[in-house]
Amino acid sequence: MTLLLGMAQVGSRIEAALAAEARMARYATLSTQVSTFLVVATEALQRDLSAEVRADRLAPVVDSIQRTFVRLNDDLEAAVTDARAVGIDRQSRHATQSLTLARMHAALDQSLRGLSQDGRDAAQLRPVVDNFANSFDPLLNEAINGEALFRRETLVGIESLRFRFTWAAVFMACLSLVMAAAFYFGLIHPQFRRLDLLRGAARQIGTQDFAVALPDTRKDEIGALFDETNRAAQALAARQADVQADWDRLNEIIYDRTVALRSANARLEAxxxxxRRLFADISHELRTPLTVILMEAQLGRQTAPEASEVFETIETRAARLNRRIDDLLRVARSDSGSLALSLEETSVSALLEEVGEEVRAECASAGMVLDLAPGPGEVLADRNWLRQVLVGLVRNAIRHGRTGGQVRLSCDLAAENVDLSVTDAGPGIPSDKQARIFQRFEQAAPNQAGFGLGLALAKWVIEEHGGQIAVESPVAAPLSDAPGTRIRLRLPRVVR
Structure with missing residues (x-):
């Protein structure tokens, strides 16, 4: 309210100062117009113009002077009205300004009457103009000085008002500080102390120390919070005891399970x-007679040329059995989690021919036709592992797709990949089992021979080569009326 009151008083005084400035500007305009009037009247006298011509020449200037008088008179009336709130002295001084304005108006009217008389020469009319100039100029200066005095008094009043309101603001600021201090130390600070106790209790609970006992203070909101915090601490203490008991029991169970797992791990390691020793012994025991068989077959071909075909067959079968031993050792190493690949550039066509030669007899024994469709291209692969994967896939097709009577081993060449496919004409694999057939111990058809390791091993080997394996069933372009199954191996191609 003090601010609004001060702004209102300052605003009224500024308006008064601006009104005085505006009246001074009008007096300046009036001075210019009167100077123009004197110049035109002097020129008319010098040229000895008639009274009618002089009146025509002076008419525009006189009209502008008359309008300025009207505006000044209106301004002074408004100033007198506004000065009622200030006092009778200010009203009287503004009324005096009105009298000065009236005298200036009268001086103008007197000079116009003198200039309008006909039959008088320039020498006779010159005193009229001089008298007007001599009488009007002091009046105009008196009016301007009066307005300047009004403006100065108004500005001085604004400065005095500012000084009074400054001290009022200082007093109110001091009073506010005293009231704020009384409010803080009498009401707020005690509540802060109680909140500090509550914060300390919360920190104590945060460190899992639930021995909290907040004092029983007055029953306001903070007091109710004290009671709830005490109850929560008691409940947490009881819960902590229960959790500790459960934790002790859990530690006992974990200890027992750990002992059992260690014992099981020891048995598994054994x-x-x-x-490992079994595979090493088997490989040693098998390789020794195979080496003898290979040497005897080679000697037989050299010493008995007529039986070279028989010895060549023996040598071929012995070499194949030797590769079987290598495959057996590779499977053993794969089960232990270590798969050592010997990568080399391998011709896809030669690899498929080798696989076909190895499984052709098995296909014929099962009454199935092996359709071999090799293609160009080379892959960077471990030849023995890749051959073993393809042989295993063909044997799966023989085992599960025997009723179709056909197996196709084909190759498709792409820009960056080589796709090797094994397709049968069997009953296919149900869609709900296709996502699990590459997992260990999973079989597409139950009650089948085997342990469900072949496809899991194939997936591992192909992914170690940086490739992909996928199943398609039913086949988009089947070999017969049966749905069929296609296992596709995608390997990076060697681009020259």
């Missing part, structure tokens, strides 16, 4: 070591 079994694994036994398995």
């Amino acid at each position: 079994v694994d070591e036994s398995r």
